[in-house]
Amino acid sequence: MPVRVRIAPSPTGDPHVGTAYVALFNRTWARRNGGQFLLRIEDTDRARSNPESERMIFESLKWLGLTYDEGPDVGGPTGPYRQSERVSIYPKHAKDLVEKGAAYYCTCTADRLEAVRKAQSAAKLAPRYDGHCRNLPPAEVKKQIDAGAPWVIRLKVANEGECRFKDVVRGEVVFAWDQIDDQILLKSDGWPTYHLANVVDDHLMGITHVIRAEEWISSTPKHIKLYEVFGWEPPVWCHVPLLRNKDKSKISKRKNPTSLNWYRDQGYLPEALVNFLGLMGFSMPAGLEVYSPAEMEKEFTIEKINAGGPVFDMQKLDWMNGQYMRKLSAEELAKRLGPFGAAGKDPALVKRIVPLIQDRLRVLSDFGELTSFFFAETVEHDPAVLVGKKSTAAETASLLAAAVEVLKSCEWTAAAMEGKLREVATSKNIKPGDLFMPIRIAVTGKAATPPLTETMEVIGKEKCLARLEAARKRLSPG
RNA sequence: GGGCGUGUCGGCUAGAGGCAGGCCUUCAGGUUCUCAGCCUGACAGCGAGGGUUCGAUUCCCUCCACGCCUACCA
Numbered sequence: 001m002p003v004r005v006r007i008a009p010s011p012t013g014d015p016h017v018g019t020a021y022v023a024l025f026n027r028t029w030a031r032r033n034g035g036q037f038l039l040r041i042e043d044t045d046r047a048r049s050n051p052e053s054e055r056m057i058f059e060s061l062k063w064l065g066l067t068y069d070e071g072p073d074v075g076g077p078t079g080p081y082r083q084s085e086r087v088s089i090y091p092k093h094a095k096d097l098v099e100k101g102a103a104y105y106c107t108c109t110a111d112r113l114e115a116v117r118k119a120q121s122a123a124k125l126a127p128r129y130d131g132h133c134r135n136l137p138p139a140e141v142k143k144q145i146d147a148g149a150p151w152v153i154r155l156k157v158a159n160e161g162e163c164r165f166k167d168v169v170r171g172e173v174v175f176a177w178d179q180i181d182d183q184i185l186l187k188s189d190g191w192p193t194y195h196l197a198n199v200v201d202d203h204l205m206g207i208t209h210v211i212r213a214e215e216w217i218s219s220t221p222k223h224i225k226l227y228e229v230f231g232w233e234p235p236v237w238c239h240v241p242l243l244r245n246k247d248k249s250k251i252s253k254r255k256n257p258t259s260l261n262w263y264r265d266q267g268y269l270p271e272a273l274v275n276f277l278g279l280m281g282f283s284m285p286a287g288l289e290v291y292s293p294a295e296m297e298k299e300f301t302i303e304k305i306n307a308g309g310p311v312f313d314m315q316k317l318d319w320m321n322g323q324y325m326r327k328l329s330a331e332e333l334a335k336r337l338g339p340f341g342a343a344g345k346d347p348a349l350v351k352r353i354v355p356l357i358q359d360r361l362r363v364l365s366d367f368g369e370l371t372s373f374f375f376a377e378t379v380e381h382d383p384a385v386l387v388g389k390k391s392t393a394a395e396t397a398s399l400l401a402a403a404v405e406v407l408k409s410c411e412w413t414a415a416a417m418e419g420k421l422r423e424v425a426t427s428k429n430i431k432p433g434d435l436f437m438p439i440r441i442a443v444t445g446k447a448a449t450p451p452l453t454e455t456m457e458v459i460g461k462e463k464c465l466a467r468l469e470a471a472r473k474r475l476s477p478g
Numbered sequence: 479g480g481g482c483g484u485g486u487c488g489g490c491u492a493g494a495g496g497c498a499g500g501c502c503u504u505c506a507g508g509u510u511c512u513c514a515g516c517c518u519g520a521c522a523g524c525g526a527g528g529g530u531u532c533g534a535u536u537c538c539c540u541c542c543a544c545g546c547c548u549a550c551c552a
Binding site for chain 1: 479480481482483484485489490491492499500501502503510511512513514515516544545546547548549550551552
């Protein structure tokens with residue numbers, strides 16, 4: 001049987017980094033086995049689902065290269081892949097279960113359920129459905145429904161024995177059946193809950209391995225019960241850990257960026273983010289950390305996923321991003337910088353700048369901050385910083401004057417300028433750095449830049465001399 | 479409260495009944511005109527307590543901590 005796996009995100013809010021994380025494991029498993037990876041949109045929550053959110057899921061998965069073989073926007077043999085387009089499928093399955101005696105109609109109102117829960121929690125009992133309608137004669141419930149009472153269908157769960165299943169990541173997991181609630185399967189609006197839709201669709205779509213987040217482990221017994229009462233073969237269960245905030249709680253946007261859009265907009269390279277996600281829970285032989293999806297496919301098995309929840313460490317992500325940015329050719333990096341400010345600029349100039357900043361970028365959006373002085377007409381600087389703590393305005397002005405003097409007649413190459421400026425430093429009996437720094441600040445407005453003379457070469461003679469002269473004049477007018 | 483899950487340097491992880499290794503971060507040197515990068519090196523860990531064993535971080539038990547679930551959300 002071919003491996004078929006899926007991710008089933010809900011289109012609510014921004015595309016989530018956890019979706020990408022689970023997608024990576026699913027897709028890698030499918031590819032390793034020559035199987036299929038599907039995307040199914042679980043939009044049965046009509047209040048929260050929205051099309052924009054769905055569109056961003058498609059977009060961000062493609063941005064990351066986490067492409068799927070079947071999905072709402074790419075089609076496939078077991079579609080539709082959007083649960084809102086499958087709503088007609090679920091009620092008959094739910095009713096089928098009622099006929100089999102595995103589920104029942106329930107007409108309890110929200111008010112009653114809330115009152116029951118309140119009483120239970122006051123009595124320090126587990127809040128759960130009390131079985132009210134389950135224990136009523138079916139005819140009684142039917143009478144209420146015929147009279148127009150809203151109804152749902154609930155799963156009838158046994159209250160004795162235990163549910164055992166093997167989880168590939170965690171080993172055997174056991175739940176007592178009496179801990180499992182009579183879950184609503186079909187809501188009063190006729191739409192399915194996650195539990196019903198998920199099981200029905202996974203079956204109909206031929207899903208062989210359910211690789212999903214750990215938060216689902218508690219509802220797995222309900223799903224297993226559903227497979228059992230439908231008479232279907234359950235998939236292999238694999239619950240991967242949840243990404244965590246620094247404080248180890250489930251990753252959340254309040255404490256850590258979770259939107260894939262954010263990572264894209266900051267200028268994290270998709271291949272770096274995917275590689276980083278792979279490190280969370282999975283490790284390659286020999287401790288290899290920088291690797292491609294193809295390399296991961298050769299080594300990946302679900303058993304090797306760590307069960308512990310990994311803290312999402314931005315510092316290591318930054319490092320990983322640096323690894324990938326430095327591997328890029330200058331041409332490719334220039335292209336990637338396009339959306340971050342490079343696109344509107346003179347391509348020839350950008351081409352000369354990129355090698356100077358390649359080692360200095362943390363994320364692509366650093367581009368503007370790192371290169372502003374290449375494009376500006378003039379630069380601003382603080383005279384106090386220009387002069388520094390160890391010098392005086394007069395001394396600094398004289399250094400700048402001397403620099404202007406030799407640069408005026410200097411061949412405008414980094415090497416020639418460096419030679420001349422070192423001669424100046426020697427003749428003034430100062431360290432090269434004490435000369436280079438005021439020039440750097442005068443020319444770029446910044447204390448940290450790429451190597452000075454290489455930078456000046458790219459900025460150009462006219463601008464550099466004008467900036468030096470302007471800085472000198474501020475220190476000693478006239 | 480209940481159920482389930484998880485505990486190896488600050489973070490990500492490798493490991494095996496016999497010297498706990500790698501990566502990120504941090505720190506210290508080196509390269510250097512600054513920053514970054516790069517190179518060297520250093521600091522730092524088996525949650526706690528009991529057992530089994532010649533020997534336990536590894537196997538067993540108890541405890542503790544943390545996380546998730548406990549919806550007509552997913």
